[in-house]
Amino acid sequence: MPDFTNKDPASTQFWDERFEQAFTPWDKGGVPQAFKEFVRQAPAPLTTLIPGCGNAYEVALLARAGWDVTAIDFSPAAVQSARAALGEWGGHVLEADFFRFIPASPLGLIYERAFFCALPPTLRNDIVARWAELLPAGALLAGFFFFDDAPDASPKGPPFSIRRQDWQHLMMSHFELIEDHEVRDSMPVFAGKERWQIWRRRSS
Ligand SMILES: C[S@@+](CC[C@H](N)C(=O)[O-])C[C@H]1O[C@@H](n2cnc3c(N)ncnc32)[C@H](O)[C@@H]1O
Numbered sequence: 001m002p003d004f005t006n007k008d009p010a011s012t013q014f015w016d017e018r019f020e021q022a023f024t025p026w027d028k029g030g031v032p033q034a035f036k037e038f039v040r041q042a043p044a045p046l047t048t049l050i051p052g053c054g055n056a057y058e059v060a061l062l063a064r065a066g067w068d069v070t071a072i073d074f075s076p077a078a079v080q081s082a083r084a085a086l087g088e089w090g091g092h093v094l095e096a097d098f099f100r101f102i103p104a105s106p107l108g109l110i111y112e113r114a115f116f117c118a119l120p121p122t123l124r125n126d127i128v129a130r131w132a133e134l135l136p137a138g139a140l141l142a143g144f145f146f147f148d149d150a151p152d153a154s155p156k157g158p159p160f161s162i163r164r165q166d167w168q169h170l171m172m173s174h175f176e177l178i179e180d181h182e183v184r185d186s187m188p189v190f191a192g193k194e195r196w197q198i199w200r201r202r203s204s
Pocket residue numbers: 009010012015016026027028051052053054055056072073074075078096097098099113114115118119
């Protein structure tokens with residue numbers, strides 16, 4: 001592993017360094033199977049936001065299927081990398097901070113992968129509150145979440161795992177869980193601890 005100077009995953013420089021040195025062990029190089037299935041089975045396209053998008057492979061899938069998709073990342077190096085990876089779809093990627101970004105139109109979906117678990121646990125309440133603010137009642141949060149229930153699970157990250165019980169507790173006031181299953185095509189860094197989940201924004 002390269003010797004990085006920035007140790008704070010809440011800062012843009014932390015992620016810039018990793019993209020610049022091509023140290024991205026979370027990067028799948030493509031779209032995970034469960035999300036492909038979700039898009040294939042969706043009754044209609046959803047206006048979608050992808051926060052902390054990294055290389056944003058999902059953008060090409062969604063744009064080709066006619067979905068209105070915006071992917072954001074606050075790291076200039078990540079945005080540059082995503083635009084290079086996406087070619088003609090690169091214009092869907094914006095440099096923006098999730099905590100400040102205001103979507104151009106109401107969202108039907110926020111897609112999550114390796115963003116929640118990338119940020120320090122101290123920001124968890126803020127992330128969930130922001131998801132709740134961005135999604136109207138009935139809209140969906142769908143994606144991949146990284147769990148570890150072991151009492152001695154390391155708080156070191158990223159990625160930072162969360163206990164299932166703590167996660168349920170965090171989410172239940174704004175969201176209801178409507179789908180939850182294991183993931184078979186995880187990257188090694190998440191293997192055995194990653195689940196696909198869909199949450200629906202409650203009306204109050
Ligand atoms: C572990 S990477 C995951 C990238 C991508 N979601 C994936 O699945 O490959 C986490 C990403 O979140 C971005 N990020 C962290 N905090 C952010 C924030 N407040 N606003 C926007 N992006 C952020 C980082 O720059 C980084 O690209």
